[in-house]
Amino acid sequence: MRKVFKTTRQIPIPGARATDLWNRCTTLACALIVGLAGCGEGDEGGPVAAAAVATGYTIDHEVPSTPENLVWGWFPIDKEPVLRVAPGETVLIQTLTHAGATQDQEPISYLTGMGVPREEILDDVLAFWADRDGRLREGASGHVITGPLYIEGASPGDMLEIEILDVTTRVPWGINNTSPRGGVFSAAYPGFTEGDQELDIAPGTRHLIRTGMSGGREVAFFSPTIEVPLAPFMGIMAVAPDPVVGEPGVTVPGVHSSRPPGKFGGNLDVKDFKAGTTLYLPVFHEGALFYVGDGHGAQGDGEVSGTAIEQSLSGIFRFAVHPGRAPATPRAENDTHYMITGIDLDLDRAMRNATREVVNFLVEEKGLTAAEALSIASIAVDFRVSEVVDLTQVVTGFVPKEIFLPRRSIE
Numbered sequence: 001m002r003k004v005f006k007t008t009r010q011i012p013i014p015g016a017r018a019t020d021l022w023n024r025c026t027t028l029a030c031a032l033i034v035g036l037a038g039c040g041e042g043d044e045g046g047p048v049a050a051a052a053v054a055t056g057y058t059i060d061h062e063v064p065s066t067p068e069n070l071v072w073g074w075f076p077i078d079k080e081p082v083l084r085v086a087p088g089e090t091v092l093i094q095t096l097t098h099a100g101a102t103q104d105q106e107p108i109s110y111l112t113g114m115g116v117p118r119e120e121i122l123d124d125v126l127a128f129w130a131d132r133d134g135r136l137r138e139g140a141s142g143h144v145i146t147g148p149l150y151i152e153g154a155s156p157g158d159m160l161e162i163e164i165l166d167v168t169t170r171v172p173w174g175i176n177n178t179s180p181r182g183g184v185f186s187a188a189y190p191g192f193t194e195g196d197q198e199l200d201i202a203p204g205t206r207h208l209i210r211t212g213m214s215g216g217r218e219v220a221f222f223s224p225t226i227e228v229p230l231a232p233f234m235g236i237m238a239v240a241p242d243p244v245v246g247e248p249g250v251t252v253p254g255v256h257s258s259r260p261p262g263k264f265g266g267n268l269d270v271k272d273f274k275a276g277t278t279l280y281l282p283v284f285h286e287g288a289l290f291y292v293g294d295g296h297g298a299q300g301d302g303e304v305s306g307t308a309i310e311q312s313l314s315g316i317f318r319f320a321v322h323p324g325r326a327p328a329t330p331r332a333e334n335d336t337h338y339m340i341t342g343i344d345l346d347l348d349r350a351m352r353n354a355t356r357e358v359v360n361f362l363v364e365e366k367g368l369t370a371a372e373a374l375s376i377a378s379i380a381v382d383f384r385v386s387e388v389v390d391l392t393q394v395v396t397g398f399v400p401k402e403i404f405l406p407r408r409s410i411e
Contacts, residue, residue, distance in 0.1 A: 057090055057165055057316055065094040065124045065146055065312075067131040072102070073140030073258050075266070075291055077240050081150035084287075090165065090318045094124070095234065095293045096144045099175035099310040101125045102132070114208045120171050122312060139252030141259040143267065143294045145236055150287035154321045158283040160239055160290065161320040167232045167275045167295075167313055169211060169218070174297045174311030176207045183306035183389045190346065190393075209309055211297055220298055220309055228298050232313050233274035235294030238265040242284040248345060248392045258294075260391035261343055265330050268341065269308070269387035270396055271299045277334045282326035290319070306389045329357050338399040347385070347393045354383055354395040366404065376403070 061083055063069055069082040085091055100111045100121070107129050111121050128144065154160055180198035181187060210221045211230055220228040241264035243250040249257035261268045265281045273279055281288075295313030332339040340361055342354025355374075358381055362373035380403050387394040 059092050060089040062092045065096045067127050069146055071145050072135040073142050074255050075240050081148050084150045085319055086152045087320050092316050093146050093292055094314045095146050095295050097295055097310040097312045098142050098144045101128050101144055116173055137255050139255040141257040143258040145291045145293035147291035148289035151319050154283045154288035156284055157324055157326050159322040159325040160281045160283050160288045162279045163318040164275050164277050166316040169232055170312040170314055172211050174209050174309035176309055177307045178205045178305045179203045184304045230297050232297050234292050234315055235269045235296050236267050238291045239281050240285050240289035263329055267390050269303050273332055277332050280327055280331045301384050301386055302388050340397045342395045343392050345392055350393045350395045354397045358397040
């Protein structure tokens with residue numbers, strides 16, 4: 001029986017070593033309060049690396065979110081890799097949110113006008129904005145993405161394993177957008193019907209949301225009476241796709257927009273793909289060419305307004321390659337569940353696709369018959385609408401691990 005998923009395990013790294021990046025942080029607070037400019041955050045990202053060391057992970061490489069390491073709104077196949085990574089190595093990757101970095105107005109005046117203190121605006125935001133001319137290709141979208149990373153030994157037809165070891169906020173704020181015709185209320189949304197009533201919202205309303213610690217946990221301070229627990233995750237984790245004109249997100253040869261997710265991963269926006277989760281993607285090009293970005297501080301299933309708390313994040317990742325085991329669709333697992341995605345332009349078909357892939361997984365990995373697998377899918381698997389606002393829509397089947405008992409020996 002072919003095994004695609006690894007045995008669930010904890011992933012501490014013994015003997016974590018300090019690096020010279022620790023020396024960039026001048027106080028212990030820098031290791032605990034990630035992303036504050038007062039602790040030296042900027043082009044080099046010292047406190048982020050210090051915090052990574054504090055988590056107990058050995059950091060083999062760091063990829064800063066400097067302009068040469070960023071792309072805007074698509075997944076280039078021929079871009080020079082920003083880093084070559086051997087399987088098993090651990091990489092800290094910084095990302096920038098597009099919110100505040102891609103608008104026409106200069107970032108300092110734009111963000112301070114919304115209430116962001118100047119010292120909380122990353123230098124990387126200013127550098128990217130100043131370097132943005134000529135970056136936005138026809139057919140691209142609006143996300144700022146870090147990459148690509150070349151994973152040694154990865155070839156087409158293989159499966160790339162991405163362990164998400166840690167995800168942390170870089171700044172204590174994020175932005176969420178709402179409008180009367182945004183998200184699921186857009187006239188372009190598949191469920192739209194002419195004459196649907198608009199919400200009573202001023203067009204282009206932007207919510208600056210402060211984040212920080214409260215009661216021992218990191219939260220979003222939405223209002224004086226509402227605190228939303230933060231659960232940071234990367235909305236985009238992708239390998240370079242194989243773009244075909246006419247497929248969702250491909251209107252120009254060679255350019256795959258970062259908006260719609262697909263079998264290559266991309267803008268999946270599955271909030272459960274956070275620290276402690278391992279993601280599996282099929283490989284289409286030598287080296288896999290891994291991209292990551294679209295950081296979210298918190299998001300509900302669906303992302304119904306069209307955005308989450310768009311927030312610059314840092315992530316720590318470890319990679320492995322499984323030859324010849326490319327999954328048909330992005331899959332993931334954590335300590336409690338296997339997570340199988342279904343993706344389609346139509347939400348009903350996304351649901352069917354997710355169900356089919358759950359059945360296939362149970363047949364291939366657990367040795368069930370198709371009839372048994374569909375029965376388990378109906379009585380034990382939760383199917384959740386993860387994302388519905390990025391052209392293609394994502395349904396995720398959550399297969400509980402606790403139902404699979406250890407094999408008992410026969411006395």
